[in-house]
Amino acid sequence: MAMKLVVIGAGMASGRAMEHLLAANDEIYDITLFGAEPRGNYNRIMLSPVLSGQKSYEEIVTHDAEWYRSHGVDCRFGEIVTGIDRIRKVVISAKGETPYDKLLIATGSSPFIIPVPGRDLKGVMAYRDLGDVNAMLEYSQRPDPRAVVIGGGLLGLEAAAGLSAQGMKVTVVHLMPHLMERQLDQSAGFLLQSELEKRGIDILCGANTKEIQGEAQVSGVLLEDGREIPADMVVMAVGIRPNFGLAQASGLRYNRGLLVNDQMKTDDPEIFAIGECVEHRGGTYGLVAPLYDMAKVAAKNLLGFHETFEPVEISTKLKVTGCDLFSAGDFAEAKGREEIVYRDATQGIYKRLVIEDNRIIGVVMYGDTVDGPWFLQKLKDAEDISEIRDTLIFGPNFAGGAALDPLAAVAALPDDSEICGCNGISKGDIISAINNGAGSLAEVQALTKASTSCGTCLGLTTQLTALTLGDGFKLPEAAGMCKCTDLSHQDVRKFIRLKALKSIPAIMQDLEWGSSGGCAACRPALNYYLVAEWPGEYVDDGQSRFINERVHANIQKDGTYSVVPRMFGGMTTPDELRAIADAADKYNVPSVHVTGGQRIDLLGVQKEDLPAMWADLNAAGMVSGHAYAKGLRTVKTCVGKDHCRFGTQDSTGLGIKLEKALWGAWSPHKFKLAVSGCPRNCAEATCKDFGIICVDSGYKLLVGGAAGMDLRETELLGTVETEADALEHCAAFYQLYRENAQYLHRPYKWIAEVGLDWVIEQIMDNAENRAALADRFFFSQSFYQTDPWAERAQGGEAHEFTPMADLTQVAAE
Amino acid sequence: MSNFIDIGALGDIPQQGARLVKTAAGCIAIFRTVEDKVFALDDKCPHKGGPLSNGIQHGEAVTCPLHNWVFDLNTGVAAGVDVGQVQTYPVKVENGRVLIDKNSIATKAAAA
Ligand code: SRM
Ligand SMILES: Cc1cc2nc3c(=O)[nH]c(=O)nc-3n(C[C@H](O)[C@H](O)[C@H](O)COP(=O)(O)OP(=O)(O)OC[C@H]3O[C@@H](n4cnc5c(N)ncnc54)[C@H](O)[C@@H]3O)c2cc1C
Ligand code: SF4
Ligand code: FES
Numbered sequence: 001m002a003m004k005l006v007v008i009g010a011g012m013a014s015g016r017a018m019e020h021l022l023a024a025n026d027e028i029y030d031i032t033l034f035g036a037e038p039r040g041n042y043n044r045i046m047l048s049p050v051l052s053g054q055k056s057y058e059e060i061v062t063h064d065a066e067w068y069r070s071h072g073v074d075c076r077f078g079e080i081v082t083g084i085d086r087i088r089k090v091v092i093s094a095k096g097e098t099p100y101d102k103l104l105i106a107t108g109s110s111p112f113i114i115p116v117p118g119r120d121l122k123g124v125m126a127y128r129d130l131g132d133v134n135a136m137l138e139y140s141q142r143p144d145p146r147a148v149v150i151g152g153g154l155l156g157l158e159a160a161a162g163l164s165a166q167g168m169k170v171t172v173v174h175l176m177p178h179l180m181e182r183q184l185d186q187s188a189g190f191l192l193q194s195e196l197e198k199r200g201i202d203i204l205c206g207a208n209t210k211e212i213q214g215e216a217q218v219s220g221v222l223l224e225d226g227r228e229i230p231a232d233m234v235v236m237a238v239g240i241r242p243n244f245g246l247a248q249a250s251g252l253r254y255n256r257g258l259l260v261n262d263q264m265k266t267d268d269p270e271i272f273a274i275g276e277c278v279e280h281r282g283g284t285y286g287l288v289a290p291l292y293d294m295a296k297v298a299a300k301n302l303l304g305f306h307e308t309f310e311p312v313e314i315s316t317k318l319k320v321t322g323c324d325l326f327s328a329g330d331f332a333e334a335k336g337r338e339e340i341v342y343r344d345a346t347q348g349i350y351k352r353l354v355i356e357d358n359r360i361i362g363v364v365m366y367g368d369t370v371d372g373p374w375f376l377q378k379l380k381d382a383e384d385i386s387e388i389r390d391t392l393i394f395g396p397n398f399a400g401g402a403a404l405d406p407l408a409a410v411a412a413l414p415d416d417s418e419i420c421g422c423n424g425i426s427k428g429d430i431i432s433a434i435n436n437g438a439g440s441l442a443e444v445q446a447l448t449k450a451s452t453s454c455g456t457c458l459g460l461t462t463q464l465t466a467l468t469l470g471d472g473f474k475l476p477e478a479a480g481m482c483k484c485t486d487l488s489h490q491d492v493r494k495f496i497r498l499k500a501l502k503s504i505p506a507i508m509q510d511l512e513w514g515s516s517g518g519c520a521a522c523r524p525a526l527n528y529y530l531v532a533e534w535p536g537e538y539v540d541d542g543q544s545r546f547i548n549e550r551v552h553a554n555i556q557k558d559g560t561y562s563v564v565p566r567m568f569g570g571m572t573t574p575d576e577l578r579a580i581a582d583a584a585d586k587y588n589v590p591s592v593h594v595t596g597g598q599r600i601d602l603l604g605v606q607k608e609d610l611p612a613m614w615a616d617l618n619a620a621g622m623v624s625g626h627a628y629a630k631g632l633r634t635v636k637t638c639v640g641k642d643h644c645r646f647g648t649q650d651s652t653g654l655g656i657k658l659e660k661a662l663w664g665a666w667s668p669h670k671f672k673l674a675v676s677g678c679p680r681n682c683a684e685a686t687c688k689d690f691g692i693i694c695v696d697s698g699y700k701l702l703v704g705g706a707a708g709m710d711l712r713e714t715e716l717l718g719t720v721e722t723e724a725d726a727l728e729h730c731a732a733f734y735q736l737y738r739e740n741a742q743y744l745h746r747p748y749k750w751i752a753e754v755g756l757d758w759v760i761e762q763i764m765d766n767a768e769n770r771a772a773l774a775d776r777f778f779f780s781q782s783f784y785q786t787d788p789w790a791e792r793a794q795g796g797e798a799h800e801f802t803p804m805a806d807l808t809q810v811a812a813e
Numbered sequence: 814m815s816n817f818i819d820i821g822a823l824g825d826i827p828q829q830g831a832r833l834v835k836t837a838a839g840c841i842a843i844f845r846t847v848e849d850k851v852f853a854l855d856d857k858c859p860h861k862g863g864p865l866s867n868g869i870q871h872g873e874a875v876t877c878p879l880h881n882w883v884f885d886l887n888t889g890v891a892a893g894v895d896v897g898q899v900q901t902y903p904v905k906v907e908n909g910r911v912l913i914d915k916n917s918i919a920t921k922a923a924a925a
Pocket of ligand 4: 877
């Protein structure tokens with residue numbers, strides 16, 4: 001029978017330990033894992049990018065309930081372990097007792113809260129977990145929000161930069177004379193301070209907090225010297241303490257942390273401990289690299305191997321974009337120590353090496369940190385540097401002042417120098433991944449995990465990949481449309497036209513695709529290019545479309561679909577509404593939502609019900625709204641001249657005409673329109689791909705707006721006098737975009753590439769060209785303006801909606 | 814011992830596509846590659862349950878429609894840094910017919 005392993009803590013160390021353990025053997029233990037936070041393990045290091053809005057929580061999850069379930073681990077998120085009974089070998093939580101044969105403690109650390117009056121007020125928080133980040137984000141939404149961050153160390157500054165990026169007015173209160181005094185010397189601390197001040201963050205060094213002010217809620221911070229700083233919230237980031245109260249109460253030996261030996265065992269032979277909660281050979285830890293090593297060692301020992309943990313020298317970086325700093329080792333001044341310093345004031349570069357007995361023992365760098373790993377390696381190796389001392393500070397690349405090749409620095413690194421600190425990946429590891437077949441940055445990342453944790457080594461990893469692959473390397477952005485080809489989107493489009501390539505296999509054959517059948521990135525793009533280039537001739541390849549466009553509905557998180565019938569120009573009728581209501585009843589639609597596109601969304605439809613539901617909607621005269629399409633979406637309108645006292649033209653009527661003309665068209669990305677009856681702009685035409693504002697004298701045509709991930713205001717394409725002109729110009733613009741833009745680029749991206757002037761020239765200044773574009777558009781519409789729902793309601797693509805066989809009767813034997 | 818049963822014709826499945834087989838313990842997705850190889854996997858992504866049959870099939874892999882994890886159809890193992898595995902089932906094609914191992918389906922039903 002399997003032994004029982006209980007794990008306390010769902011953090012970075014335990015997650016890594018579980019990976020090592022389960023990869024090696026998932027049968028030896030029945031595992032139960034407790035985590036105090038109401039969620040699975042996530043990459044805690046990346047909380048700062050989540051705070052600043054550069055990443056979402058979903059992107060930093062490492063092990064969620066699904067992962068544990070698929071590995072047979074019973075995970076108890078949100079359940080705090082309150083006691084360990086070592087005699088009966090059980091752990092105690094609110095839901096009862098859980099027995100163990102082996103126990104792994106990975107409870108991390110707790111933020112230290114300075115004991116000043118007011119520390120319990122609402123709005124005082126630490127910076128440790130996602131709950132803290134969410135609380136901070138909530139405060140940042142207030143009008144004119146202000147924050148005080150107490151502590152100018154690594155965490156405090158990341159919090160300050162994140163809050164400032166969220167629009168808060170931030171003041172950092174730091175007790176010591178300069179920032180990050182544990183990692184930086186005075187000069188580097190000063191450079192960092194000026195950079196942060198340039199971004200509008202106030203920094204008060206040598207400032208001691210006396211009191212946090214406020215009634216129930218924080219209103220400000222009072223300093224010893226009498227200064228008062230108003231604040232809506234206060235973040236305490238003054239340090240962490242190993243969190244081992246639980247272990248302590250059960251009688252395990254401790255000092256500053258829970259004591260472990262080289263095998264990561266506590267003084268109870270059945271109990272292991274790893275992470276920030278432990279003390280090993282007199283040291284405690286606050287960075288992940290050594291914790292990952294501990295995790296591996298503990299996993300091995302739990303499997304019966306004998307492996308020992310050996311702490312290695314680690315370096316620190318600050319994850320604030322634009323503040324490049326690097327620090328490692330001991331850089332305090334002391335007798336017998338010498339230093340080498342390099343400064344470039346204009347560029348804000350500062351480098352300092354601390355030398356003892358001809359060996360580097362400390363490195364501090366600011367502004368240019370490329371050589372950091374090279375110095376760190378010399379420090380780790382305790383290499384005698386007396387021979388190269390004169391040029392040492394210029395790094396591996398020193399060539400008598402000649403211009404530096406950025407790749408030369410990476411080239412000069414020895415193979416064992418560490419590139420990715422978080423994951424312990426050396427230059428040699430990356431080179432061997434490439435020798436084992438990794439042919440791109442993405443593949444190097446997949447094979448080694450380099451630059452996938454905190455991301456600060458992405459530049460180095462990229463350079464090293466470029467260097468090792470040599471000519472075989474293409475930077476992801478500029479180059480090939482995907483890993484199957486080095487040709488860019490534009491190249492491929494050109495070849496499709498020039499060589500008259502009319503099917504996906506033809507393109508792949510002719511352009512020497514590197515994979516047998518393409519990939520999920522290139523196939524949808526190729527399919528679109530062919531649809532756009534050869535209307536009427538090309539046979540659409542459904543299997544190369546994303547599921548939404550394949551089944552003409554939006555897939556939902558639970559695998560059901562949503563259905564949005566078209567309502568031309570946002571107009572509907574009682575009959576249409578009745579038909580929608582009937583369909584909602586008949587197919588048990590759980591939610592009906594009025595969309596932001598002036599129509600109605602039926603959410604949560606079972607896939608197999610789609611064709612029948614569409615038949616019903618068709619019968620009431622409705623067609624697909626293409627709410628899922630890289631194609632024409634909605635035309636929003638306002639009520640216009642018919643009803644509104646300010647309306648200048650029939651905006652609703654024009655909207656309906658436009659939508660009737662354009663629906664069914666496919667494009668590189670979605671295409672949204674709106675028509676407003678006057679400059680009050682109630683239909684929000686100024687943030688659409690194509691917007692029209694009616695004025696007394698005619699119609700202002702606006703292009704290149706968006707209100708999604710980027711917020712873009714439209715720019716004026718031109719003004720026309722009649723509805724017919726507006727329609728022709730719109731069709732011509734849509735066609736120009738369809739023919740030229742790269743797949744998945746909205747019009748604003750494409751206009752930024754080709755220039756608005758060029759677009760104006762093509763559409764406004766050249767009537768012949770405009771007419772030709774509009775003709776090509778309507779020619780294409782003669783094939784594509786068909787209702788995909790009707791085709792499927794009549795039995796088309798039935799394989800999508802019906803199972804191929806029913807084996808529910810095959811019973812368990 | 815395996816015990817193959819007929820679930821339909823190869824031609825019932827589109828190339829680079831998938832069809833479903835219903836079982837007492839959830840659906841199994843039957844994939845057909847561009848080279849007419851056939852694979853069977855649970856129609857449930859280990860990440861957040863995405864229906865893999867609705868993904869884009871390429872090479873001998875499928876990309877989940879919900880968050881783009883990529884699974885090797887041979888092993889059901891997630892590619893790259895994503896960690897997860899989908900249950901696979903023995904299938905084969907004989908004389909244009911697709912056959913699946915009945916015992917493995919019975920085992921699946923029993924486990925449910
Ligand atoms: C249903 C709707 C929300 C609602 O209930 O109101 C909606 C729902 C979705 N939107 Fe949207 N968007 C909806 C209006 C909008 C709007 C507002 C508008 O159109 O006036 C915007 C901002 C305007 C814009 O596009 O510039 C909007 C910006 C996005 C974006 C960001 C696009 C961008 O370029 O940044 C995405 C992501 C994408 O398309 O790649 C998106 C993607 C999505 C998807 C398709 C997400 C997905 O891929 O699964 C959502 C499908 C939900 C579902 O399961 O049905 N949705 N979406 C709205 C449908 C309008 C309609 O009637 O067709
Ligand atoms: C904002 C921020 C930025 C950081 N940046 C970096 C960086 O750039 N580089 C770097 O190397 N490190 C960084 N760190 C430090 C790094 O995140 C930690 O070193 C690491 O997370 C510690 O791992 P751990 O497993 O020991 O503890 P944790 O990840 O904290 O996990 C411990 C878990 O145990 C749970 N727990 C505690 N007690 C109990 C109980 N009784 N019952 C059940 N569960 C319990 C806790 O809720 C917690 O989820 C950063 C930390 C923060 C907060
Ligand atoms: S904003 Fe759009 S994409 Fe985001 S959750 Fe809402 S519907 Fe989905
Ligand atoms: S559910 Fe499959 S990738 Fe998220």
